[in-house]
């Protein structure tokens with residue numbers, strides 16, 4: 199099991215000690231594409247509250263949940279998606295040599311953006327459906343945004359870049375917060391379905407919080423096609439994984455992962471429900487996805503046209519929603 203890093207080391211001690219921590223962080227991300235972080239800046243009480251809200255939302259009858267629906271298309275990526283609306287296996291083969299079968303995702307989710315986003319508004323439950331959801335989730339979004347900026351500073355230092363290099367590419371809060379509920383399912387249902395199919399995340403980094411049920415698996419080593427369990431030490435530990443944009447900027451591996459729990463611990467073969475919360479750090483829409491490190495620039499290549507983060511996000515997300 200991969201070691202846990204204590205992010206409080208970033209804040210205490212000398213500059214040399216801080217830089218040493220940043221190098222360890224980048225070394226972990228470079229070997230595996232992900233690390234486990236504690237004391238990451240998102241307070242335990244905020245995580246508990248967000249999970250409580252997620253439980254009460256997903257416990258609502260489906261008619262109530264559908265009062266704040268995700269559109270049938272991939273954009274805007276906001277609101278509630280019932281089981282079956284989004285299927286990630288349509289994008290599983292991105293940069294992968296292994297061909298993945300088309301699988302149905304057995305999950306329901308809720309996507310939230312920044313309240314400051316000038317392009318897309320959030321889709322919130324209407325008054326009377328789930329009071330407190332909007333205030334809790336918009337403040338959780340801000341807490342995660344601030345924590346994520348400091349983690350990006352640590353990654354910049356560990357890569358030998360000026361401290362604010364990555365932070366400056368995330369000024370517009372284009373990040374996304376996603377609550378996911380994987381309902382209890384019969385083991386037999388895994389024949390043509392999974393919880394979430396293998397994929398890489400599209401953004402810069404993801405902060406992932408999960409309950410104690412298990413099932414998250416990371417491809418290890420990167421590119422091997424072998425998936426190992428990434429169970430966490432509980433919801434307060436954060437798994438930080440590299441996304442596609444950070445890979446394009448820095449060469450760190452975007453971590454391929456999936457949630458595929460097929461074991462049931464009871465006689466009726468039911469696999470227990472699971473909850474997770476993912477905070478996707480995404481670059482400002484106009485940011486160019488060109489290498490930030492000189493070592494990645496190939497002199498032999500003619501001048502390339504680089505995609506903007508917005509062009510790339512659209513390219514990646516198309517197809518994950520049924521009617522997109």
Ligand SMILES: O=C(O)CCC(=O)C(=O)O
Nearest residue numbers: 378394408414457474476
């Ligand atoms: O539920 C999880 O642990 C992972 C979710 C995930 O990978 C995603 O939403 O991108």
Ligand SMILES: [Fe+2]
Nearest residue numbers: 397398399455
């Ligand atoms: Fe993911």
